[in-house]
Amino acid sequence: MNIGVATTVYFSGELIGFTTGLLLTILLLVLTLRAAKLPGTPLANIIFAVCALAWTAGGLVRTALLASGVPRDSRLALLALAVQFSGAAAFPIPILTVWRPFAVLSWQKTWGRILQICCRVAAGIILTLLWWGTLLGAAPSLLIAIEQYTAYNAAMFLLLGAVVCLRRDLTPSSIYVPSLVIVTAVLVASLKISVGGNDPVHLGAAAALTAAARHLIPILILSAFFLFARFRFADVFIRYGVRILDASAYQSDCLSGAGNIGHAECA
Numbered sequence: 372m373n374i375g376v377a378t379t380v381y382f383s384g385e386l387i388g389f390t391t392g393l394l395l396t397i398l399l400l401v402l403t404l405r406a407a408k409l410p411g412t413p414l415a416n417i418i419f420a421v422c423a424l425a426w427t428a429g430g431l432v433r434t435a436l437l438a439s440g441v442p443r444d445s446r447l448a449l450l451a452l453a454v455q456f457s458g459a460a461a462f463p464i465p466i467l468t469v470w471r472p473f474a475v476l477s478w479q480k481t482w483g484r485i486l487q488i489c490c491r492v493a494a495g496i497i498l499t500l501l502w503w504g505t506l507l508g509a510a511p512s513l514l515i516a517i518e519q520y521t522a523y524n525a526a527m528f529l530l531l532g533a534v535v536c537l538r539r540d541l542t543p544s545s546i547y548v549p550s551l552v553i554v555t556a557v558l559v560a561s562l563k564i565s566v567g568g569n570d571p572v573h574l575g576a577a578a579a580l581t582a583a584a585r586h587l588i589p590i591l592i593l594s595a596f597f598l599f600a601r602f603r604f605a606d607v608f609i610r611y612g613v614r615i616l617d618a619s620a621y622q623s624d625c626l627s628g629a630g631n632i633g634h635a636e637c638a
Contacts (some may be wrong), residue, residue, distance in 0.1 A: 386438065389431035396423040412472075415465035422458040422465065429455025444511045452514065453505040456521045460497040463490050463528040466553065470536040473546060482535045490528045497521050522561035529554050 400420035407413040433451035441448055467487050474483040497517065504514050533554050537547060 385434045386431065389427050389434055392423070392427040393431055396420060396427050400424060412465075412469050415468035418461070419465040419469075422462040425454050425458030426456075426462070427458075429453070429458065449505050449514065452518070453501050456501055456518055457498055459521050459525055460494045460501065462557075463525050463532070464494060466529060466550075467532045467536070470532055470546075470550065473538075473542045474536040475541055476538075479535055479538075483532075486528060486532055486535060490532075493524050493528070497524060522557075526557050526561040529557050 400417070400423075403413070403416040403420045407417065429451045433448055433455060436445070436448045436451060437443060464487070467483070467490055471480075471483050471487065474480050497520065501514075501517050501521070503509070504517060533550060537550055539547060542550075
């Protein structure tokens with residue numbers, strides 16, 4: 372395998388994935404702000420969009436820095452990483468908030484409140500350690516450990532929250548299906564971090580998980596929109612979201628066919 376080609380393809384794919392996610396996130400944030408006065412959980416919706424913005428923007432900046440040759444342990448790269456995983460640390464809170472109204476049984480309400488409290492405490496601890504380590508120049512190994520714990524924390528709380536709050540017979544399909552997609556996306560992302568990290572060359576399971584996680588970013592954001600969408604904005608999101616995904620798919624096809632005859636028009 373040509374290491375230089377593999378590295379270029381990896382970074383190009385990451386840039387396309389994070390750019391697509393960022394554009395969808397900006398659209399999601401605009402629509403959630405416009406829907407702030409409508410019934411439901413508007414604050415949780417906006418917080419989720421801000422978390423997604425931090426994840427995609429931080430990931431895009433970090434990937435661009437690494438692709439340009441900036442060391443992984445440089446101050447700029449670590450700051451971008453801190454922004455990215457700040458979004459991941461707070462991400463389960465708004466999702467659990469959206470799920471809580473569907474916890475109608477007594478035991479569901481009790482455990483739903485407990486999970487919400489524990490999730491907020493865990494997010495506070497992660498954010499404190501993350502920014503303390505970044506700003507004070509902690510060892511890279513500590514930051515890597517915090518990064519991995521953040522992914523596991525999100526996966527754990529979302530999995531437990533889905534089990535506690537969402538019962539198939541009591542939850543509308545419009546909530547249940549997008550919620551399952553979100554939980555699946557976070558589980559795959561956490562597995563990707565534990566198996567492959569951010570190394571430019573992956574083999575076997577690490578490569579498969581990396582590719583899946585890259586494509587799950589826009590899927591997760593789309594699912595989140597349908598989780599707390601308002602019908603008056605659905606046509607707007609679908610119209611512009613499809614255009615963004617079409618552009619992303621076209622660039623991905625160009626990337627996968629880079630160097631083949633017939634792909635010159637992608638340049």
